[in-house]
Structure formats: C-alpha cells, structure tokens
Amino acid sequence: MADMLEEHRMLRDVVAKFVDNELMPLEKNILAREIAGQKVSLTDAEEAPLLKKCKELGLWALDAPEEIGGANLPAVALMPINEELGRTCVPFTFPPDSPNLHMLMAVASPEQKIRYMNPYAAGEAHSAIAISEPGAGGDPAGMTTRATQEGDSWVINGRKIWISRVPYADFTIVMARTGTDGRHAGVTAFIVEKGTPGFIIAREIPMLAGQRTYEVVFENCRVPNEQVLGRVGQGFAPMQLRLTIRRLQMGAWCIGMARRALEMMCGHAKQRVTFGQKLADRQAIQWWIAEAATKIHACRLMVMDAAEKLDDRRDVRTEASMIKVFATEMATEVIDHAMQTFGAMGVTKELPLQLMMQKVRTMRVYEGPSEVHRMVIARRTLEAVK
Ligand SMILES: Cc1cc2nc3c(=O)[nH]c(=O)nc-3n(C[C@H](O)[C@H](O)[C@H](O)COP(=O)(O)OP(=O)(O)OC[C@H]3O[C@@H](n4cnc5c(N)ncnc54)[C@H](O)[C@@H]3O)c2cc1C
Numbered sequence: 001m002a003d004m005l006e007e008h009r010m011l012r013d014v015v016a017k018f019v020d021n022e023l024m025p026l027e028k029n030i031l032a033r034e035i036a037g038q039k040v041s042l043t044d045a046e047e048a049p050l051l052k053k054c055k056e057l058g059l060w061a062l063d064a065p066e067e068i069g070g071a072n073l074p075a076v077a078l079m080p081i082n083e084e085l086g087r088t089c090v091p092f093t094f095p096p097d098s099p100n101l102h103m104l105m106a107v108a109s110p111e112q113k114i115r116y117m118n119p120y121a122a123g124e125a126h127s128a129i130a131i132s133e134p135g136a137g138g139d140p141a142g143m144t145t146r147a148t149q150e151g152d153s154w155v156i157n158g159r160k161i162w163i164s165r166v167p168y169a170d171f172t173i174v175m176a177r178t179g180t181d182g183r184h185a186g187v188t189a190f191i192v193e194k195g196t197p198g199f200i201i202a203r204e205i206p207m208l209a210g211q212r213t214y215e216v217v218f219e220n221c222r223v224p225n226e227q228v229l230g231r232v233g234q235g236f237a238p239m240q241l242r243l244t245i246r247r248l249q250m251g252a253w254c255i256g257m258a259r260r261a262l263e264m265m266c267g268h269a270k271q272r273v274t275f276g277q278k279l280a281d282r283q284a285i286q287w288w289i290a291e292a293a294t295k296i297h298a299c300r301l302m303v304m305d306a307a308e309k310l311d312d313r314r315d316v317r318t319e320a321s322m323i324k325v326f327a328t329e330m331a332t333e334v335i336d337h338a339m340q341t342f343g344a345m346g347v348t349k350e351l352p353l354q355l356m357m358q359k360v361r362t363m364r365v366y367e368g369p370s371e372v373h374r375m376v377i378a379r380r381t382l383e384a385v386k
Pocket of ligand 1: 074131132133135137138162164165207211365366368369
C-alpha cells in the first residue's frame with residue numbers, strides 16, 4: 001500500500017484540529033439532547049458557525065468534481081478525514097454528504113447535474129435515498145414500489161421505510177420497480193423533489209442514538225420523464241456504487257470511534273487503582289487494549305486498501321462487505337471493553353461511549369445487515385474457488 005501523500009496528511013491534520021477545537025466542545029450539548037430523548041443533531045445556531053469555518057478551511061465539496069468547485073479528492077484522502085470525524089459523537093459531515101453525489105456523478109443527465117448535483121455539491125441542497133420497504137430491506141431486490149409510465153411522466157405507488165433525512169431533503173432518490181423482469185433488473189432510480197404531490201411523509205420513527213428515520217408513502221406520485229436518474233430498469237448498479245462508497249466511509253468512522261474508546265480506556269486504566277494496583281497493570285485490561293490496537297490497525301489497512309482500489313476504478317464490493325462487517329463489530333467490541341473498564345461511569349449517559357455504542361449498533365443494520373454481508377462474502381469466495 002502506498003504511503004499517504006504529504007498534502008493528504010496535512011488535510012487530515014486540519015480535520016483533526018477541527019474535530020478537537022470545533023466539534024468536541026459541542027459533545028455536551030449532544031449528550032444532553034440524547035438524555036432528554038430529543039433528536040441528536042446540531043441546532044442551526046450550532047451548525048452555522050461550523051459551516052462558515054469549513055468554508056474558510058476549504059473543508060467543502062471535498063470529493064466533488066473540480067469543474068463545479070470541488071476538490072475532487074480520491075478515496076485515499078477522504079478515508080482518514082472520515083476517521084477523524086468518527087472520533088466524536090457530534091453528528092457532522094463536511095457538505096455535501098457524499099454517497100448520493102457519487103450516484104449523481106455516475107448517471108445524472110447534464111440537466112440533472114445543473115439542477116440537482118451542482119447545488120448539492122455546493123452544500124446548498126440536501127438529499128435522501130429511499131430504497132428500503134416494509135417487505136424488502138436487507139434484500140432490496142424484493143422491492144415492490146412501482147413506477148408506471150403514463151405519457152411524458154411516471155406515476156409512483158408504494159411505501160418506503162427507515163428513510164433518513166427525508167423532511168430536510170430538497171430531493172430524494174427513489175428506487176422503484178418499472179419492469180417485470182427479474183429481481184435486480186427492472187429497478188429504476190427517480191429524483192423526486194420535496195413537496196411533489198403524492199410524496200407523503202407518513203411518520204417519524206425514533207431510532208437508537210437519537211436518530212430519526214421516516215416512513216414514506218407514494219400515492220400516485222407523478223414525476224416527469226426527465227426525473228429518471230440513469231437508465232430505465234438499470235438503477236441497481238449505480239445504487240450499489242453509492243452503497244459501496246458509504247460502506248468504506250462507515251469503516252473509517254468505526255476506526256475513529258474505536259480510537260476514541262481506546263484512548264479513553266487507556267487514560268482511565270492508567271490512573272484507576274483497584275485492589276492496590278492500576279487497571280493498566282491487569283492482564284485482562286491489557287488484552288483488551290492489545291486487541292483493540294491490533295484490530296484498529298487491521299481495519300485501517302482494510303479501508304485504505306479498498307480506497308486505493310476504488311481510486312483505481314476496481315470493483316471493491318467484496319472488500320466493502322468485509323469492511324462493513326469487520327469495522328462495525330470491531331468498534332462494538334472496543335467500545336464495550338472501554339465501557340467495562342470505566343465501571344459504573346462507563347454506563348452513564350455522561351460519557352460519549354454509550355452514544356457511540358448506540359450509533360455503531362445501528363450501523364450493524366443499515367447499509368445491509370452483517371449477516372447479509374457475510375452471505376455475500378461467502379458466496380463470492382465459494383465462486384472464486386474452482
Ligand atoms: C439508522 C438507520 C438508517 C437507515 N436509513 C436508510 C435510508 O436512508 N434509506 C433506506 O433505503 N434505508 C435505510 N435504512 C434501512 C436499512 O438499510 C435496512 O434496515 C437494512 O437494509 C435491513 O433491512 P430490514 O430492516 O428490512 O431487515 P431484514 O432484511 O428483514 O433483515 C432482518 C435480519 O434478518 C437477518 N437476515 C436477513 N437476511 C439474511 C440472510 N440472507 N442470511 C442471514 N440472516 C439474514 C439479519 O440478521 C437481519 O438483521 C436505515 C436503517 C437504519 C437502522
């Protein structure tokens with residue numbers, strides 16, 4: 001694996017400082033909101049100065065193309081940035097949240113790029129993606145939401161669930177069945193603008209870690225032909241590209257979370273004395289520390305290897321599945337051991353550990369449950385062995 005470029009290292013250090021100086025001080029507000037049962041997110045008043053600072057520091061549109069003002073950074077530069085962001089339980093991403101951007105970059109028409117991608121890349125528009133349904137989540141090819149062409153428009157009918165960010169999204173990428181052929185074939189992506197008649201947010205669903213998802217109903221939701229994103233019946237592949245990018249990013253977040261938990265575990269173990277000895281001198285704790293340091297290192301190598309291959313335009317779907325499973329389970333274990341090292345303090349709502357634990361728990365489900373990824377890894381491994 002190639003060494004990190006100096007410019008990428010410098011950028012990572014800028015982000016590390018941003019996390020320490022700007023985000024960490026907001027953790028107490030975030031924890032207070034979680035204790036109060038509120039949505040765990042930044043207020044507009046908290047977010048506005050952060051966004052201003054990001055603009056000043058050039059932490060904006062990092063993976064957007066240069067022609068629309070982006071920095072066009074490769075995945076090998078973006079992963080260490082995501083690792084740094086993972087160290088805090090304050091939910092914040094540098095605009096725009098990139099996976100949908102990659103789907104738009106891959107298949108949007110020139111008109112769609114101007115109308116949707118450019119404002120999105122500039123951080124002026126927000127987006128969501130609606131894939132999961134009550135009867136089809138881990139197996140999205142079983143979706144039944146249907147779009148039917150009527151003259152110069154498509155009419156969408158069906159129901160989506162567990163959709164993040166919908167109320168704030170200026171547009172939602174909606175996956176719907178348009179053909180009768182096969183499971184993956186015949187699925188088309190549509191761009192549905194906020195406020196389109198028949199696009200109904202049915203309910204808000206509180207999730208762990210103070211997150212919120214939404215159930216969305218499509219009742220004769222009519223969109224013009226120009227809202228088809230990519231080619232009719234071929235929405236699955238660009239959707240997979242988007243999921244792959246998110247899975248690598250999740251791996252990097254998990255490394256950041258585990259690093260924070262390990263630092264906290266070490267700090268506490270070095271000063272807490274029980275039965276006349278420091279916890280740091282106990283083999284039980286040392287093994288947790290050794291395991292954590294080893295697995296964090298292994299996970300970073302996995303993420304950077306996949307990032308390098310992705311930048312070389314190689315297919316990293318299997319690597320992404322491996323990372324999704326390994327990283328989320330690694331972070332679960334490290335955070336759990338850190339909580340145990342802190343004793344009662346570890347299970348209070350005052351430390352960020354419990355919020356990180358809740359967060360990583362949801363990560364073992366979204367973007368595909370661990371069991372489905374294991375099935376995919378095993379299937380591809382079996383196929384590869386002649
Ligand atoms: C916080 C959060 C945010 C989300 N945001 C979005 C979003 O923005 N857009 C969107 O479209 N979706 C979103 N989702 C939905 C998410 O992608 C699905 O929940 C996920 O894919 C699992 O689908 P399911 O809930 O229907 O579980 P199911 O598919 O019913 O699976 C349930 C369980 O069965 C087991 N299982 C399933 N298949 C297999 C198998 N083949 N082998 C062994 N075991 C298996 C697994 O343990 C799995 O956890 C979000 C979910 C969460 C939790």
